[in-house]
Amino acid sequence: MSTTELTAHVEVLGIPGHRFDEILTPAALDFVGRLATVFADRYHEMLTERRRRSLRLSSGSPLDFSRATAAVRADPAWRVAPPAPGLTDRRVEITGPPDRRTTVEALNSGAQVWLADFEDATSPTWDNVIGGQLNLLDAIERRIDFTGPDGRAYRLGERLATIVVRPRGWHLTEHHLRVDGRPVPASLVDFGLYFFHCAQRQIDAGSGPYFYLPKLENAGDARLWNDVFLLAQDLLGIARGTIRATVLIETVTAAFEMEEILHELREHAAGLNAGRWDYLFSLIKTFAHRPDFSLPDRTKVTMTAPFLRAYTDLLVHTCHKRGAHAIGGMAAHVPGHDAAADAAALAAVRLDKEREAEDGFDGTWVAHPGLVPFCRDIFDGVLGGRPHQIDRTRDDVGVTADQLLAVRRTAGPPTEHGVRADIALALRYFDAWLRGTGAVALDGLMEDAAAAEIARSQLWQWLRHGAVARETVVGFLDEECAAWAKENPRALIAEAREILERTALARELPAFFTAEAYARYLVRPAGPGTAWAAGVGDHTNCRG
Numbered sequence: 001m002s003t004t005e006l007t008a009h010v011e012v013l014g015i016p017g018h019r020f021d022e023i024l025t026p027a028a029l030d031f032v033g034r035l036a037t038v039f040a041d042r043y044h045e046m047l048t049e050r051r052r053r054s055l056r057l058s059s060g061s062p063l064d065f066s067r068a069t070a071a072v073r074a075d076p077a078w079r080v081a082p083p084a085p086g087l088t089d090r091r092v093e094i095t096g097p098p099d100r101r102t103t104v105e106a107l108n109s110g111a112q113v114w115l116a117d118f119e120d121a122t123s124p125t126w127d128n129v130i131g132g133q134l135n136l137l138d139a140i141e142r143r144i145d146f147t148g149p150d151g152r153a154y155r156l157g158e159r160l161a162t163i164v165v166r167p168r169g170w171h172l173t174e175h176h177l178r179v180d181g182r183p184v185p186a187s188l189v190d191f192g193l194y195f196f197h198c199a200q201r202q203i204d205a206g207s208g209p210y211f212y213l214p215k216l217e218n219a220g221d222a223r224l225w226n227d228v229f230l231l232a233q234d235l236l237g238i239a240r241g242t243i244r245a246t247v248l249i250e251t252v253t254a255a256f257e258m259e260e261i262l263h264e265l266r267e268h269a270a271g272l273n274a275g276r277w278d279y280l281f282s283l284i285k286t287f288a289h290r291p292d293f294s295l296p297d298r299t300k301v302t303m304t305a306p307f308l309r310a311y312t313d314l315l316v317h318t319c320h321k322r323g324a325h326a327i328g329g330m331a332a333h334v335p336g337h338d339a340a341a342d343a344a345a346l347a348a349v350r351l352d353k354e355r356e357a358e359d360g361f362d363g364t365w366v367a368h369p370g371l372v373p374f375c376r377d378i379f380d381g382v383l384g385g386r387p388h389q390i391d392r393t394r395d396d397v398g399v400t401a402d403q404l405l406a407v408r409r410t411a412g413p414p415t416e417h418g419v420r421a422d423i424a425l426a427l428r429y430f431d432a433w434l435r436g437t438g439a440v441a442l443d444g445l446m447e448d449a450a451a452a453e454i455a456r457s458q459l460w461q462w463l464r465h466g467a468v469a470r471e472t473v474v475g476f477l478d479e480e481c482a483a484w485a486k487e488n489p490r491a492l493i494a495e496a497r498e499i500l501e502r503t504a505l506a507r508e509l510p511a512f513f514t515a516e517a518y519a520r521y522l523v524r525p526a527g528p529g530t531a532w533a534a535g536v537g538d539h540t541n542c543r544g
Contacts, residue, residue, distance in 0.1 A: 014126035014176030032192035079323035080269035086162035089387035090363035091379040098132035109369040114161040120448040121439040169215030219260035250275030271325030277450035297418030310403040317397035328356035328364035362388035367446035422455035430496035456504035
């Protein structure tokens with residue numbers, strides 16, 4: 001096929017920004033457009049099947065390990081690819097949005113890996129999406145040094161963390177890019193633009209194009225990603241298996257298919273991560289119709305809860321059985337100026353990270369650079385000079401479906417404090433998200449979209465099962481809106497309140513607040529006459 005024989009039409013509808021043309025090149029748009037075109041039918045089939053499965057589960061269908069894939073789980077022979085350069089030692093990984101300041105601070109933090117998060121930690125404004133791609137490109141080219149408005153200089157050091165990009169999930173679309181008149185899946189935008197511009201650059205630098213895959217629900221989702229990887233590598237002339245992907249196990253259905261997910265991605269698989277906040281959200285959302293799955297206040301659900309212990313034990317066992325890294329959950333504490341509060345928070349972090357390291361995890365997440373040396377010391381105490389503990393296969397683990405779903409052992413009614421806390425968190429997070437910030441320090445914790453999803457889904461579930469009265473929730477919401485408006489006069493109170501009411505107080509529970517709120521508030525098309533387009537053609541000789 002020649003470049004004049006177009007199979008699709010890519011339109012950029014977003015408002016032009018400074019240097020955006022360096023990312024939105026005709027060749028890069030061609031590449032993204034090809035991915036969107038080739039996988040369009042499978043993408044829509046996947047979303048349809050997700051809705052069908054959700055309806056089946058909400059109607060009472062049981063959730064269990066699949067008999068159809070029992071042979072995959074029973075086969076002792078297969079293993080994932082060996083660790084790629086820069087991904088052998090992952091004892092501390094720092095997460096954060098790819099804004100300019102965070103990029104420099106995360107790369108310099110001393111962590112082994114930086115998760116550049118286009119998903120939960122990024123408000124998906126057009127500026128953030130394309131600006132984040134520019135920051136990654138500049139970081140790889142080592143030209144991101146700058147001086148902030150406060151006069152502070154930001155410079156890259158010598159030893160930098162390995163970059164692993166988390167694109168947005170399959171459930172989201174990018175309305176500022178269209179192929180044949182339809183919005184492009186946000187996953188393919190974030191993956192495609194980074195891979196096109198940075199894959200070869202990373203390979204030349206001795207690293208590679210590495211990704212975290214969010215919100216997978218089953219092995220079919222992993223198969224789709226694997227096929228995207230194969231095509232992307234072929235189109236750019238990059239050897240198959242160069243890509244490495246770590247999958248976040250953050251949906252309850254994926255917890256039942258961990259081995260199958262690794263099997264689908266095995267030549268590209270790097271490990272699994274215990275995405276525990278999103279996992280709790282998925283559990284609530286999936287079984288919101290069942291009163292026995294109603295959880296108490298979020299602060300009362302710790303990783304020592306039996307159903308969460310079953311989930312993490314199974315994850316470590318699955319990863320090490322197949323030669324993959326097992327990465328633990330987030331330490332969200334933000335060090336502050338209150339020594340007593342910091343000491344108490346760090347004591348809790350220590351207990352959590354000691355449990356992870358002793359349970360066999362190979363590394364963990366932090367949200368703040370100040371926690372990197374603290375958590376590294378804990379894992380050093382278990383790992384010593386070893387880069388990981390994959391050889392510890394945890395053959396003592398045998399997890400059943402009942403154990404993964406034993407929420408009733410932790411279930412309980414909410415307290416007034418818990419209801420108020422969920423309202424306050426969701427309201428403040430929605431306000432920040434609407435104003436372009438996806439990672440927000442609230443009450444000493446770095447919160448992202450996952451925390452807001454838990455908060456609003458808990459409110460919906462408590463209302464659904466009569467654990468709290470609607471008039472009580474509305475009264476608390478009135479009070480929180482007034483308090484937040486007084487504290488922050490520039491807050492978008494009306495809009496944040498509307499999102500909370502539409503996603504927590506409505507008759508039905510929306511699957512994700514981000515999908516609805518994005519289309520309603522963050523889509524800013526450039527307007528008639530300002531869009532431009534690129535054709536999708538032959539990519540045989542494309543190079544980033």
